[in-house]
Amino acid sequence: MAVAHGMGHSVKRKEDARFIRGKGNYIDDLKLPGMLYLDIVRSPYAHAKITAIRAEKALAIPGVLAVITGRDLDKYGLAWMPTLMSDRQMVLPIDTVLYQAQEVAAVLATQRYIAADGAAAVEVDYEPLPVVVDPKKALRPDAPVLREDREQKTNHIWHWEVGDRDATARALEQADVTVEEDLYIPRIHVASIETCGCVAQWDSVDGKLTLWMTTQAPHAIRTVVALVAGHLGLAEHKIRVVSPDIGGGFGGKVPVYPGYVVAVAASVLTGKPVKWIEDRMENIQADSFARDYHITAELGAKRDGTLTALRFKTIADHGAFDAAANPSKFPAGLFSICTGSYDFQSAFVEVDGAYTNKPPGGIAYRCSFRVTEASYAIERMADIMAHELKMDPAEFRLKNFIRPEAFPYKSPLGWTYDSGNYQGALKKAMEMIGYTALRREQAEKRTRGELMGIGISSFTEIVGAGPSHSFDILGLKMFDSAEIRVHPTGKAVARFGTKSQGQGHETTYAQVIAHELGIPEDDIAVEEGDTDTAPYGLGTYASRSTPVAAAAGAVAARKIRDKARKIAAHLLEASESDLEWERGKFFVKGSPQRAKTIQEIAFAAYTNHPQGLEAGLEAVAYYDPPNLTFPFGSYICVVDIDKGTGEVKIRRFVAVDDCGNIINPMIVEGQVHGGLTMGLAPALYEEITYDDDGNIRGGSFMDYLLPTSMETPRWETANTVTPSPHHPLGAKGVGESATVGAPAAIANAVIDAMWHLGVRHIDIPITPWKVWKVLRQNGVTE
Amino acid sequence: MIPGSFEYFSPQTLPEAVTLLQRYGEDAKVLAGGHSLIPLMKLRLAAPRYLVDLSRIDGLTYIRESEGFLRVGALTRHGDIETSDVIRSGYPLLADAARVIADPLVRNMGTVGGSLAHADPAGDWGAALLAAGAHVVATGPRGGRTIPLDEFFVGTFTTALQPDEILTEIGIPQSQKNSGGAYLKLERKVGDFAIAAVGVGLLLSSTGACEQVGIGLCNVGPTSLRAGQAEQVLRGKKPDDATIARAAETAATESDPADDLRGPADYKRDMVRVLTARALRLAVGRAKGGA
Numbered sequence A: 001m002a003v004a005h006g007m008g009h010s011v012k013r014k015e016d017a018r019f020i021r022g023k024g025n026y027i028d029d030l031k032l033p034g035m036l037y038l039d040i041v042r043s044p045y046a047h048a049k050i051t052a053i054r055a056e057k058a059l060a061i062p063g064v065l066a067v068i069t070g071r072d073l074d075k076y077g078l079a080w081m082p083t084l085m086s087d088r089q090m091v092l093p094i095d096t097v098l099y100q101a102q103e104v105a106a107v108l109a110t111q112r113y114i115a116a117d118g119a120a121a122v123e124v125d126y127e128p129l130p131v132v133v134d135p136k137k138a139l140r141p142d143a144p145v146l147r148e149d150r151e152q153k154t155n156h157i158w159h160w161e162v163g164d165r166d167a168t169a170r171a172l173e174q175a176d177v178t179v180e181e182d183l184y185i186p187r188i189h190v191a192s193i194e195t196c197g198c199v200a201q202w203d204s205v206d207g208k209l210t211l212w213m214t215t216q217a218p219h220a221i222r223t224v225v226a227l228v229a230g231h232l233g234l235a236e237h238k239i240r241v242v243s244p245d246i247g248g249g250f251g252g253k254v255p256v257y258p259g260y261v262v263a264v265a266a267s268v269l270t271g272k273p274v275k276w277i278e279d280r281m282e283n284i285q286a287d288s289f290a291r292d293y294h295i296t297a298e299l300g301a302k303r304d305g306t307l308t309a310l311r312f313k314t315i316a317d318h319g320a321f322d323a324a325a326n327p328s329k330f331p332a333g334l335f336s337i338c339t340g341s342y343d344f345q346s347a348f349v350e351v352d353g354a355y356t357n358k359p360p361g362g363i364a365y366r367c368s369f370r371v372t373e374a375s376y377a378i379e380r381m382a383d384i385m386a387h388e389l390k391m392d393p394a395e396f397r398l399k400n401f402i403r404p405e406a407f408p409y410k411s412p413l414g415w416t417y418d419s420g421n422y423q424g425a426l427k428k429a430m431e432m433i434g435y436t437a438l439r440r441e442q443a444e445k446r447t448r449g450e451l452m453g454i455g456i457s458s459f460t461e462i463v464g465a466g467p468s469h470s471f472d473i474l475g476l477k478m479f480d481s482a483e484i485r486v487h488p489t490g491k492a493v494a495r496f497g498t499k500s501q502g503q504g505h506e507t508t509y510a511q512v513i514a515h516e517l518g519i520p521e522d523d524i525a526v527e528e529g530d531t532d533t534a535p536y537g538l539g540t541y542a543s544r545s546t547p548v549a550a551a552a553g554a555v556a557a558r559k560i561r562d563k564a565r566k567i568a569a570h571l572l573e574a575s576e577s578d579l580e581w582e583r584g585k586f587f588v589k590g591s592p593q594r595a596k597t598i599q600e601i602a603f604a605a606y607t608n609h610p611q612g613l614e615a616g617l618e619a620v621a622y623y624d625p626p627n628l629t630f631p632f633g634s635y636i637c638v639v640d641i642d643k644g645t646g647e648v649k650i651r652r653f654v655a656v657d658d659c660g661n662i663i664n665p666m667i668v669e670g671q672v673h674g675g676l677t678m679g680l681a682p683a684l685y686e687e688i689t690y691d692d693d694g695n696i697r698g699g700s701f702m703d704y705l706l707p708t709s710m711e712t713p714r715w716e717t718a719n720t721v722t723p724s725p726h727h728p729l730g731a732k733g734v735g736e737s738a739t740v741g742a743p744a745a746i747a748n749a750v751i752d753a754m755w756h757l758g759v760r761h762i763d764i765p766i767t768p769w770k771v772w773k774v775l776r777q778n779g780v781t782e
Numbered sequence B: 001m002i003p004g005s006f007e008y009f010s011p012q013t014l015p016e017a018v019t020l021l022q023r024y025g026e027d028a029k030v031l032a033g034g035h036s037l038i039p040l041m042k043l044r045l046a047a048p049r050y051l052v053d054l055s056r057i058d059g060l061t062y063i064r065e066s067e068g069f070l071r072v073g074a075l076t077r078h079g080d081i082e083t084s085d086v087i088r089s090g091y092p093l094l095a096d097a098a099r100v101i102a103d104p105l106v107r108n109m110g111t112v113g114g115s116l117a118h119a120d121p122a123g124d125w126g127a128a129l130l131a132a133g134a135h136v137v138a139t140g141p142r143g144g145r146t147i148p149l150d151e152f153f154v155g156t157f158t159t160a161l162q163p164d165e166i167l168t169e170i171g172i173p174q175s176q177k178n179s180g181g182a183y184l185k186l187e188r189k190v191g192d193f194a195i196a197a198v199g200v201g202l203l204l205s206s207t208g209a210c211e212q213v214g215i216g217l218c219n220v221g222p223t224s225l226r227a228g229q230a231e232q233v234l235r236g237k238k239p240d241d242a243t244i245a246r247a248a249e250t251a252a253t254e255s256d257p258a259d260d261l262r263g264p265a266d267y268k269r270d271m272v273r274v275l276t277a278r279a280l281r282l283a284v285g286r287a288k289g290g291a
């Protein structure tokens, strides 16, 4: 018989039954009668004038129906589209391309292969223009202005700062010890297993657009389409956005890409369904990137090891358009979480955005809005300071952590941390890995000239955007929603404004409802992603689904429970105040045999509801979180370095996470495993670079090095539990913690192995040749 | 990532295949495992009008020892070599190399003949088989001819094969009691082409001196390279630490790497030194009966 497990159980993922049988339903599985296909012509140049686009040869290929250019779209006011950051982005260019692989024209054909032949046959003449790939050069006064369309004739996009500039400057001057380092966090790509794509279907009779697309935020997309294409007669009640199963999003499926817009336009023009699916190289080369932060970081401390001041100055490379997907008021995301787990008296951080001839971005790649950048910087700097002070990095952290009794803690950069026990997590990790013994082993190895390092990262995350007083995207407040309907037979359907891309919502949301109502998880169908049925919500990214939508689920379930109490009182002929709730039933205080189960109550809600009460048993909740949640953790990594080749071998990696109360421990473990691997990736492997002409290097899986199971060490995971005081379930998010925390642990371990040789820093990814080079410089060879 | 259109032939015999190559000349390409050619076609960097698939032709897949040679059919897959008992027991150089080519999926499709014919300096078989002292057999309209591997690689992606010739067999001197070998590859991640790789094949005399020695270098020059001067350092000498170090340094000077995403040239050159020394030590150990 089905049972209600509720929170804290490793319920098997309901969605896996279809995924592991190959029965998932992804965008490219969708085939509609008469469907047409798009392929996109892309620019070989990073910056050029388009002097001619000749379509004749393409149009001569049987099956090629149209070649769409920016001039065509311009007639409908669709050559440009707004980005989420109040910038605008070309859909298709009218006369200038700003990055290699930029969309130049689209070919519409009856078959996918014919569309590709058509794209190869379109002839484009370019006049190359000077290319700017370095954002520091882009900000110089003599740099060519890339965005001629803007009023401001500069590559500077915005300046953002927070904290007390003067007090921080004074504190740094007065510090006994200061450290400063330039940290580059390279441009990387989410590289989800499924690329982006859509099928647009315009029904010319009733004027309705159905858009199946790989989006993490279907409702927001619907509103954006209505606002952007309203002048073409698309009204919000006639737009349906459907997000089917999604093969990974990681932030890369929040933005709107030009292909989506062209597909919609092509469907409206032809009256036929149009499919656009990116290939892998288009996905890596042209879709929004992440990171690309140039940080100059400074810390000040007292001689006894007490941290006093933090100052970060950053240049954010946004490529050709600011197509980041941050909340509107946060152009640098939540980067100001960069004081991390430490109690600083003063801090100041400033970020300047710059345009370059690179693809637009940068999105929050599994990092809740620039938290990876912040966390990597503070954790690298904490290690540098500890080493500089000749203190053990663990001891140094334990000394400087915010005390457990200091929560809720107000950070000098304005956040109120909800809860934490940083000492607990680090001590647990140290115990698990055998920290003291490892330090002894390291000292012995050092005498033999062997290189072994131990790295710690004690990160603080900030997730669950967000409270309506400060969080919105294009004005839409960042609440989220749940709607639960309990059917007469006690089964339920629950719909949410979020959209799972692998996180397991069908299971965890069902557990939350089971926890609150006692309806077995198996009796609850969870649905998301169809704007015609689901309540309005802002979607899934930035680890917000548990903090916001699961909270909405709990609140809606509690509304149902309140109504159920009234019905139970009626059925049991008792007063409401005499009833007690035990998961799954109400009973009369003192006589537990006089009880009504939630299933009996549900039946009565439709067959025998009390006078004066509406029939039915359903509720909707829109949850506006009072604060963000602040998950945290401590990771410890042990590496051995091959002195001959510079290879870094991760010997052990222990991860202790605290995400408050846990809904499903197995899913949390899975999220942490995936996140750690995505943290390993930029630490040692992944990076997209450009040559001086703006040519992409690392634009396919031949050179964009996703780690495989062979590179991935055995992750040793554990948890501590410090509930969130303001979340209805005491839960926090966890989807991104590991991505945020892992890179610094690995980088710190590598530098720890070589600090005694005089090595202070190596920018990630730490490749074998970089290690070899610094070893050489310091006189070490095999 | 969608190739242009092409016509596909699947001949049943070698002469039929050669006839097709003669008929279509430069417009035709042989298709073996397809794991170099098809990616190029999908990128539209190659656009052959005719593909002549060898996979239906019997008798091109084998691994056997005869008349003093190990003979490997051109269509033998990397994976066949990896799992062959003959190779595992007698040819550690080839066994090592087979294991580090790409990943199991590619190894189940890619062929030794295709790898050599493709002549990518990053191909592992080029370096491994140069170290093993291999030759190849090319079959064309006028029958077969033997080409020493030293003369086979003409340039990057170019070989001594004529357009109407098919590579049909690879031969290497049969292993002996005191022979040993090793192939060491440094890669950015599993499945990647080498940053640098070094193959060593050697035969020790009864006194423990290097009677025969071959050293092949992968991805550190315009073609697969043979480190002839380094071999000369070793030939007739006992492979002690000093000699190995000298040979390794010599091999490094013989390499001619370029800067790229795998690292700067000076790094790769030093990796030739490190890997040559390590591979020599491993091969000597094996020749002396070690694992």
Ligand SMILES: Cc1cc2nc3c(=O)[nH]c(=O)nc-3n(C[C@H](O)[C@H](O)[C@H](O)COP(=O)(O)OP(=O)(O)OC[C@H]3O[C@@H](n4cnc5c(N)ncnc54)[C@H](O)[C@@H]3O)c2cc1C
Pocket: B029, B030, B031, B032, B033, B034, B035, B036, B037, B038, B039, B054, B074, B075, B100, B101, B102, B103, B106, B109, B110, B111, B112, B113, B114, B115, B116, B117, B118, B122, B123, B124, B125, B161, B165, B166, B167, B168, B191, B192, B193, B194
């Ligand atoms: C992801 C990936 C990773 C890889 N990593 C490595 C690696 O680490 N190391 C490595 O060595 N290789 C690697 N490869 C290449 C792989 O080993 C190829 O299989 C091999 O290089 C070519 O063999 P093939 O049988 O697939 O040849 P094909 O692709 O079929 O042909 C390659 C070329 O050789 C010609 N050709 C093929 N057979 C013959 C013949 N018998 N006679 C004449 N001409 C012929 C073809 O016309 C074509 O020009 C990798 C490939 C991929 C896709």
